[in-house]
Amino acid sequence: MARWEGNARGRLERAALDLFREQGYDGTTVVQITQRANLTERSFYRWFADKREVLFGDDDLEACYLPRIEAAPEGLGALPALLLAFASTPDVLRPRDFLLERAAVIAASPPLRERELIKMVTLSEKLVAALVRRGHDHQTASLAADVGSAVLRLATHRWLLGDDSDFSDLLATARRDLLDVAAEGPSTP
Amino acid sequence: MARWEGNARGRLERAALDLFREQGYDGTTVVQITQRANLTERSFYRWFADKREVLFGDDDLEACYLPRIEAAPEGLGALPALLLAFASTPDVLRPRDFLLERAAVIAASPPLRERELIKMVTLSEKLVAALVRRGHDHQTASLAADVGSAVLRLATHRWLLGDDSDFSDLLATARRDLLDVAAEGPSTP
Numbered sequence: 001m002a003r004w005e006g007n008a009r010g011r012l013e014r015a016a017l018d019l020f021r022e023q024g025y026d027g028t029t030v031v032q033i034t035q036r037a038n039l040t041e042r043s044f045y046r047w048f049a050d051k052r053e054v055l056f057g058d059d060d061l062e063a064c065y066l067p068r069i070e071a072a073p074e075g076l077g078a079l080p081a082l083l084l085a086f087a088s089t090p091d092v093l094r095p096r097d098f099l100l101e102r103a104a105v106i107a108a109s110p111p112l113r114e115r116e117l118i119k120m121v122t123l124s125e126k127l128v129a130a131l132v133r134r135g136h137d138h139q140t141a142s143l144a145a146d147v148g149s150a151v152l153r154l155a156t157h158r159w160l161l162g163d164d165s166d167f168s169d170l171l172a173t174a175r176r177d178l179l180d181v182a183a184e185g186p187s188t189p
Numbered sequence: 190m191a192r193w194e195g196n197a198r199g200r201l202e203r204a205a206l207d208l209f210r211e212q213g214y215d216g217t218t219v220v221q222i223t224q225r226a227n228l229t230e231r232s233f234y235r236w237f238a239d240k241r242e243v244l245f246g247d248d249d250l251e252a253c254y255l256p257r258i259e260a261a262p263e264g265l266g267a268l269p270a271l272l273l274a275f276a277s278t279p280d281v282l283r284p285r286d287f288l289l290e291r292a293a294v295i296a297a298s299p300p301l302r303e304r305e306l307i308k309m310v311t312l313s314e315k316l317v318a319a320l321v322r323r324g325h326d327h328q329t330a331s332l333a334a335d336v337g338s339a340v341l342r343l344a345t346h347r348w349l350l351g352d353d354s355d356f357s358d359l360l361a362t363a364r365r366d367l368l369d370v371a372a373e374g375p376s377t378p
Contacts, residue, residue, distance in 0.1 A: 077374065
């Protein structure tokens with residue numbers, strides 16, 4: 001049952017993304033999505049509040065990161081704790097081709113870009129709260145979330161473009177790249 | 190004439206902020222704002238598209254930063270060029286008490302928080318584009334904008350809380366704080 005439902009959700013996501021690309025996000029209805037997926041509207045609303053949430057409905061990243069931050073070894077620094085949690089990102093991401101198509105649909109629609117932003121900021125606020133619960137002061141937690149989000153974005157970008165390195169290594173490289181930029185003196189080297 | 194108009198705009202902003210605080214953002218109308226400011230609706234719409242834009246209407250930061258990034262000395266690094274431009278931030282900010290009240294109104298309203306986010310991200314994208322025009326590659330420009338935005342946020346926060354240090358010094362301190370967090374090893378010191 002759970003497995004069938006998982007398939008239904010995946011079929012709805014696939015159908016929605018195909019329709020958004022073929023005829024635009026605005027021109028696509030829930031009925032069209034369910035027809036393409038050969039499922040009922042009732043099945044659609046079991047998973048998603050509306051067609052927008054097909055692109056944003058999963059909270060997998062949050063569910064992946066927060067327990068890992070909580071379980072990080074005591075005494076681990078704020079950013080290292082985040083990067084430890086981020087290392088399992090590829091386990092919860094959708095396949096690359098799906099994510100690239102999703103990114104193209106979102107980039108083409110200002111309201112979807114706004115929704116994506118809100119989602120990222122909401123996640124970032126939860127990361128800050130998780131670090132504060134570990135005993136970090138709010139300023140350190142905020143800076144670590146800012147830096148961590150930038151590092152995660154760059155590592156994910158490289159992963160999406162096909163870099164199959166271990167994700168921990170992608171995070172470590174992105175962190176070094178950020179440090180290079182952040183530490184650069186008044187003149188370019 | 191220009192001076193009177195400036196006063197009109199300021200009076201509308203002041204009246205709107207007072208009403209938002211007294212009776213909430215949702216419950217306040219443009220008519221109420223103009224009545225409180227003792228001005229006409231026509232005057233209101235000369236400055237603002239709607240009541241929301243009273244809080245977001247100024248593009249002063251962008252107008253302040255972009256020419257300064259463009260005019261930064263050749264060969265200056267990406268982040269140093271941003272920080273040079275950010276140094277003049279207090280010249281264009283509204284008075285502290287106004288900004289603190291504005292921040293409280295925005296924090297209380299999810300749609301206003303979203304609008305604020307969009308504004309910040311739009312600014313950040315323009316910073317990236319300005320750095321790319323200076324010859325930086327897109328990745329360096331993006332990382333510098335991420336780091337620069339975090340540094341600017343922390344410096345502005347301290348300034349808002351009453352720190353009257355030179356803003357360049359606030360930026361330099363915030364940058365050091367960020368570097369400390371970004372460079373921290375696997376264990377807390």
